[in-house]
Amino acid sequence: xxxxxxxxxxxxxxxxxxxxxxxxxxxxxxxxxxxxxxxxxxxxxxxxxxxxxxxxxxxxxxxxxxxxxxxxxxxxxxxxxxxxxxxxxxxxxxxxxxxxxxxxxxxxxxxxxxxxxxxxxxxxxxxxxxxxxxxxxxxxxxxxxxxxxxxxxxxxxxxxxxxxxxxxxxxxxxxxxxxxxxxxxxxxxxxxxxxxxxxxxxxxxxxxxxxxxxxxxxxxxxxxx
Amino acid sequence: xxxxxxxxxxxxxxxxxxxxxxxxxxxxxxxxxxxxxxxxxxxxxxxxxxxxxxxxxxxxxxxxxxxxxxxxxxxxxxxxxxxxxxxxxxxxxxxxxxxxxxxxxxxxxxxxxxxxxxxxxxxxxxxxxxxxxxxxxxxxxxxxxxxxxxxxxxxxxxxxxxxxxxxxxxxxxxxxxxxxxxxxxxxxxxxxxxxxxxxxxxxxxxxxxxxxxxxxxxxxxxxxxxxxxxxxxxxxxxxxxxxxxxxxxxxxxxxxxxxxxxxxxxxxxxxxxxxxxxxxxxxxxxxxxxxxxxxxxxxxxxxxxxxxxxxxxxxxxxxxxxxxxxxxxxxxxxxxxxxxxxxxxxxxxxxxxxxxxxxxxxxxxxxxxxxxxxxxxxxxxxxxxxxxxxxxxxxxxxxxxxx
Numbered sequence: 001x002x003x004x005x006x007x008x009x010x011x012x013x014x015x016x017x018x019x020x021x022x023x024x025x026x027x028x029x030x031x032x033x034x035x036x037x038x039x040x041x042x043x044x045x046x047x048x049x050x051x052x053x054x055x056x057x058x059x060x061x062x063x064x065x066x067x068x069x070x071x072x073x074x075x076x077x078x079x080x081x082x083x084x085x086x087x088x089x090x091x092x093x094x095x096x097x098x099x100x101x102x103x104x105x106x107x108x109x110x111x112x113x114x115x116x117x118x119x120x121x122x123x124x125x126x127x128x129x130x131x132x133x134x135x136x137x138x139x140x141x142x143x144x145x146x147x148x149x150x151x152x153x154x155x156x157x158x159x160x161x162x163x164x165x166x167x168x169x170x171x172x173x174x175x176x177x178x179x180x181x182x183x184x185x186x187x188x189x190x191x192x193x194x195x196x197x198x199x200x201x202x203x204x205x206x207x208x209x210x211x212x213x214x215x216x217x218x219x220x221x222x223x224x225x
Numbered sequence: 226x227x228x229x230x231x232x233x234x235x236x237x238x239x240x241x242x243x244x245x246x247x248x249x250x251x252x253x254x255x256x257x258x259x260x261x262x263x264x265x266x267x268x269x270x271x272x273x274x275x276x277x278x279x280x281x282x283x284x285x286x287x288x289x290x291x292x293x294x295x296x297x298x299x300x301x302x303x304x305x306x307x308x309x310x311x312x313x314x315x316x317x318x319x320x321x322x323x324x325x326x327x328x329x330x331x332x333x334x335x336x337x338x339x340x341x342x343x344x345x346x347x348x349x350x351x352x353x354x355x356x357x358x359x360x361x362x363x364x365x366x367x368x369x370x371x372x373x374x375x376x377x378x379x380x381x382x383x384x385x386x387x388x389x390x391x392x393x394x395x396x397x398x399x400x401x402x403x404x405x406x407x408x409x410x411x412x413x414x415x416x417x418x419x420x421x422x423x424x425x426x427x428x429x430x431x432x433x434x435x436x437x438x439x440x441x442x443x444x445x446x447x448x449x450x451x452x453x454x455x456x457x458x459x460x461x462x463x464x465x466x467x468x469x470x471x472x473x474x475x476x477x478x479x480x481x482x483x484x485x486x487x488x489x490x491x492x493x494x495x496x497x498x499x500x501x502x503x504x505x506x507x508x509x510x511x512x513x514x515x516x517x518x519x520x521x522x523x524x525x526x527x528x529x530x531x532x533x534x535x536x537x538x539x540x541x542x543x544x545x546x547x548x549x550x551x552x553x554x555x556x557x558x559x560x561x562x563x564x565x566x567x568x569x570x571x572x573x574x575x576x577x578x579x580x581x582x583x584x585x586x587x588x589x590x591x592x593x594x595x596x597x598x599x600x601x602x603x604x605x606x607x608x609x610x611x612x613x614x615x616x617x618x619x620x621x622x623x624x625x626x627x628x
Contacts (some may be wrong), residue, residue, distance in 0.1 A: 029559055078482050078548070082542065082543050083542065083543025088541050096535055096539075107542060108542040110227075111539070111542060
């Protein structure tokens with residue numbers, strides 16, 4: 001099993017009060033699944049995504065990723081797991097504005113210590129995969145929203161991650177462009193990638209094969225389409 | 226992330242903000258520039274002064290009424306009882322004293338065939354003066370014992386005098402007028418250069434006996450001598466002190482009413498002076514660098530805040546905290562090093578201009594360059610660490626959410 005969450009809870013301290021964001025989440029995700037995590041704002045879906053993406057650790061419970069307990073790792077170990085296993089795609093793209101598309105895609109390789117000469121070929125391959133060879137040397141502000149999100153997807157894929165984690169990937173795009181991006185995810189899934197979408201839009205979630213709905217920090221439903 | 230990548234990223238970020246980077250460096254540029262300029266001037270001065278002091282003679286002991294470096298009430302010195310030729314003889318008889326040359330000085334007009342040098346230093350002395358005071362005869366000879374015994378009107382002239390009065394003519398055997406009396410030139414001295422901007426070559430040396438016969442004998446005698454072979458300088462100085470105190474009846478608790486000058490004392494008081502100057506400069510420069518450093522810290526803090534989101538993204542795609550920290554630290558170090566280099570070039574430029582435009586010598590030494598770079602590096606690290614740590618400690622989730 002790729003991901004095993006067992007009774008995962010997350011408490012946030014707001015002043016003197018403890019606010020629970022997740023309450024006893026137990027779920028599993030296998031290799032090559034296409035999963036959507038849904039829920040209204042405040043349901044805990046962002047917190048769950050952060051934990052799955054190793055940006056955060058649970059307050060209690062266990063998170064095993066590829067057979068490795070993640071909950072007790074320190075910051076550096078989490079960083080290296082993010083580098084090797086997770087590819088993030090954000091609603092707001094989060095490209096570095098002063099870098100070209102090419103350099104943005106290259107950046108994760110820098111942090112995973114891939115040599116300079118090996119990088120070039122890998123970056124071009126990823127850029128080609130999202131159809132952006134022509135625009136590779138442009139900066140984000142010279143690209144359309146859809147093109148920016150493609151750059152972000154190429155960046156997420158460059159290290160060959162186990163999980164592609166997309167947080168509202170179409171939220172800042174018009175519906176036609178959003179559809180194109182969803183098409184890319186579909187292809188990536190078909191090519192063997194594990195994709196986890198986080199969204200509050202039913203029609204986006206319906207692209208996935210399995211939908212997990214959260215409410216008040218708990219799983220409300222877990223259904224396969 | 227490898228250091229090379231970090232460097233690349235840093236250089237690239239700084240280039241993207243050229244104006245801001247330049248303004249940030251300004252404080253460091255000024256600090257390092259001032260440091261290099263002043264240190265170059267001081268070390269140039271030191272070198273030339275040390276070289277000039279060599280011309281005095283390294284192990285000379287010069288006893289006179291006046292100390293070389295005068296402090297306090299100068300009028301006091303004038304009231305002192307003159308030193309005599311007899312005092313000089315008594316000093317010469319001390320076992321710890323080797324060579325001895327009494328010398329007296331007066332200012333006279335030196336002239337020949339329409340050429341005239343007013344107020345030229347005329348020194349009356351004995352043959353030992355040549356060795357003790359480090360003179361070298363270029364042509365002819367120095368004054369001899371016989372010259373002294375017979376009170377001959379023989380004159381050894383400095384190179385300035387030879388040039389001024391004789392130009393291309395060979396002066397040996399020719400007559401000159403010294404203070405209106407006729408003298409015959411027997412030798413010309415090699416040039417000694419300058420001491421504190423004054424020529425050491427504008428002088429006429431004659432036998433001490435001749436000087437006293439011709440110009441009177443009331444002047445105080447300067448007793449130049451050197452320690453005897455194998456005797457320490459301090460020992461000879463102390464013997465001379467005790468002897469002269471006894472001869473001059475100085476009461477036990479009173480200070481000396483004469484001065485024993487050595488080249489070492491002179492060098493010491495000179496280095497004390499420049500050391501004070503040096504440390505004062507270091508203080509001022511440190512202040513400038515402190516201000517420059519605070520400027521850098523300020524800009525780096527702004528930069529961290531401005532790039533919070535970028536930091537979040539970098540962490541999400543695999544940057545460790547120390548990668549982020551190093552990135553910002555390297556940026557501030559590059560800024561200060563660059564500022565240090567620019568300042569160094571500017572400071573060296575100033576030093577060279579001063580050297581070219583004034584008699585003040587300036588030398589940019591490796592030590593100066595090293596200290597400037599060191600200061601810049603320390604400033605960069607010192608003031609870069611806090612902003613860098615702040616960047617490294619950001620929570621990636623909050624950083625990603627930062628607008």
